[in-house]
Amino acid sequence: MSAARKSLLLLLGLDLLAVLVVFNAVTYLRALLHLGSLGAGPHLLLSPLLAPYAVLVVAIYLIDGYRARTDMMSLDYTSMHAIALLSATVAALVLTYVVIPAGYELQYSRAVIALSYVALIPLTLSYRRFLHLRLVNARGERCFVYLGDRASCLAFQREWEQVHVTPRIICCVTGDDRIDAPQPANAPELRSLQGVLQDIAAGVISVEAVVLRETNRELESDLVRRLVELYFAGLPTYTLEMFHQVYWRKIPIYRLNQTWLFQEGFTIAREPVFERIKRMGDLVAASLGLVIASPVIVLAAIAVWLDDRGPCIFAQTRVGRNHAPFRLYKLRTMRAAPGGDRYTQENDQRITRVGKFLRASRIDELPQLFNVLRGEMSMIGPRAEWDQLVAEYEREIPCYFFRHLVKPGITGWAQVNYPYGASLADTVRKLEYDLYYIRHFSFRLDASIVLKTIHVMLFGKGR
Numbered sequence: 365m366s367a368a369r370k371s372l373l374l375l376l377g378l379d380l381l382a383v384l385v386v387f388n389a390v391t392y393l394r395a396l397l398h399l400g401s402l403g404a405g406p407h408l409l410l411s412p413l414l415a416p417y418a419v420l421v422v423a424i425y426l427i428d429g430y431r432a433r434t435d436m437m438s439l440d441y442t443s444m445h446a447i448a449l450l451s452a453t454v455a456a457l458v459l460t461y462v463v464i465p466a467g468y469e470l471q472y473s474r475a476v477i478a479l480s481y482v483a484l485i486p487l488t489l490s491y492r493r494f495l496h497l498r499l500v501n502a503r504g505e506r507c508f509v510y511l512g513d514r515a516s517c518l519a520f521q522r523e524w525e526q527v528h529v530t531p532r533i534i535c536c537v538t539g540d541d542r543i544d545a546p547q548p549a550n551a552p553e554l555r556s557l558q559g560v561l562q563d564i565a566a567g568v569i570s571v572e573a574v575v576l577r578e579t580n581r582e583l584e585s586d587l588v589r590r591l592v593e594l595y596f597a598g599l600p601t602y603t604l605e606m607f608h609q610v611y612w613r614k615i616p617i618y619r620l621n622q623t624w625l626f627q628e629g630f631t632i633a634r635e636p637v638f639e640r641i642k643r644m645g646d647l648v649a650a651s652l653g654l655v656i657a658s659p660v661i662v663l664a665a666i667a668v669w670l671d672d673r674g675p676c677i678f679a680q681t682r683v684g685r686n687h688a689p690f691r692l693y694k695l696r697t698m699r700a701a702p703g704g705d706r707y708t709q710e711n712d713q714r715i716t717r718v719g720k721f722l723r724a725s726r727i728d729e730l731p732q733l734f735n736v737l738r739g740e741m742s743m744i745g746p747r748a749e750w751d752q753l754v755a756e757y758e759r760e761i762p763c764y765f766f767r768h769l770v771k772p773g774i775t776g777w778a779q780v781n782y783p784y785g786a787s788l789a790d791t792v793r794k795l796e797y798d799l800y801y802i803r804h805f806s807f808r809l810d811a812s813i814v815l816k817t818i819h820v821m822l823f824g825k826g827r
Contacts, residue, residue: 372432378488382487386483387413387476387480388409391409394473394475409469416480422452424488426811427441427812437496437497440819442489445489445492446485446489449482453478457477507533508531508574508575509533509560510533512535512536513577534560535554536560538557573601574591574594574600575602575604608796609800613781614797615800620763621762622763647737649736668695671718674696674699674700679693680694683751684768685771686768687765692740694732697715697716698716709786726817741774743773744774744814746778746801747773747776747779756788777809778798779820780820781816
C-alpha cells in the first residue's frame with residue numbers, strides 16, 4: 365500500500381474517531397447543563413453520527429484535506445479548513461432538520477451539532493499538522509527533477525517561483541545544451557541526467573517527482589531505461605503537461621492547438637444534462653442570493669452615491685458563451701477617467717474610498733446575480749471579459765476562444781487561484797486555469813471553488 369493511501373485511511377479513521385468523541389462529549393456536557401432533558405440520561409451515540417461524519421469528510425475533501433501534497437501548515441489551508449467545517453455545520457443542520465425525517469436522534473439540539481463542528485475545527489486541523497510535520501521530517505528534504513533543454517529549464521523555474529513552491533528543483537539539460545555554459549543570474553541549478561540518476565541510486569538526493577518536457581527526444585536509450593526502472597520502482601514521473609494539471613491544476617498554454625478540444629474530458633461540452641443541472645443550480649442560487657443580498661446591494665449603492673454623487677451601477681459590454689455580447693452590471697467602484705489605463709493597477713487613484721472596500725469584499729460583484737438569472741452568466745465559470753480586451757486577446761493568444769465554450773461566471777477557478785490580471789501575460793496565466801476548469805468540470809470542482817471564493821472574500825484583496 366502506498367504512503368498516500370495509508371495517509372488517506374489514517375486521516376479518515378482519525379476524523380471518524382474525532383466525530384465520535386466530540387459529538388458524544390458535547391452531548392454529555394449538554395446533559396449536565398440540562399439535567400433530565402434526555403430522560404434516562406445520555407448514551408453513546410454511534411450510528412446517528414454517520415451523517416455528520418459524511419458531511420465532514422465531503423467538506424474536507426473539497427479543500428484537499430486528504431491530499432498528501434497539501435501543505436497543512438500554511439495559513440491558507442488553515443483558513444480554508446475553518447471555512448470548510450463552518451460550511452459543513454450549515455450543511456449538517458440542513459440535512460438534519462430538512463432532509464432527514466423526524467425521529468432522528470440528533471434533532472433534539474441544534475447547539476450540539478453547531479458546537480461539535482466548531483470544536484472539530486482545531487482538533488481535525490491539529491492532527492493533520494502533526495502528521496504532515498512527521499511526514500516532512502521522515503522524508504527529509506526532497507526535490508523535483510526537471511528534464512528539458514536550457515530554455516525550458518529557465519521557463520520552468522520562473523513559473524516555479526510564481527506559484528511559490530518551496531522544494532528545490534534540479535534541472536537536467538538535454539540535447540546539445542552544456543551544463544557549464546554561462547547562465548543568467550538566478551538561473552536554476554543545471555546538472556547532467558547521468559549524475560542525478562547516480563545520486564538518486566546512491567541515496568544522495570531524495571526526489572519527490574521527475575518532470576519530463578514532452579518534446580524531449582534526445583535521451584540515450586540507457587538513460588530512458590533507468591528512468592523507466594525508477595518509475596516502476598515508485599518514483600512519480602510526469603510529462604510537463606500532466607505535472608501542470610496534477611500539481612498546479614491548470615493547462616499549460618504551450619500545449620494548446622486546434623485539436624486540443626477533442627481530447628478526453630470536457631464533460632460539460634459532451635453531456636448537456638450536466639449543463640441543465642448547472643443552470644437549475646444557478647437559478648436557485650441567484651434567486652436566494654438576491655433575496656439575501658438585496659439589503660447589502662441597496663446600502664452599498666447608497667454608500668457609492670454618497671461618496672462622490674456619481675452613478676451607483678457600472679454597466680459594460682462583456683463577451684459571454686459562444687462569443688455573445690451582453691451588458692454586465694456591477695456596483696461602481698471607480699471614477700470615470702478618460703484615457704485611463706484599461707487595467708486596474710495596484711493603488712489605482714481612480715478607485716473610490718467606498719470602492720476599495722467593495723472590491724476587497726467582492727460586494728461589487730453582487731449585481732451580477734441579475735445576469736445569472738437572465739442566463740447570460742453562471743455562478744461559476746471564467747471571468748466575463750470586456751469586449752474590447754477580448755478582441756486583443758484573440759489576436760495575441762492562441763486558442764483564446766476556447767474559454768467561450770461555457771458561460772462566464774461571477775467566480776471561477778482562475779479567479780480563486782490567480783490574482784487580478786493586469787497584463788497580457790497575466791491573461792495567459794489565467795487562461796490556463798480557465799481551460800483546466802472547462803476540461804475537468806465537475807460539481808465537486810464547483811463546490812471547491814465556492815469554498816475558495818469564501819476564503820478570498822474573507823482574506824483576499826480586490827483590485
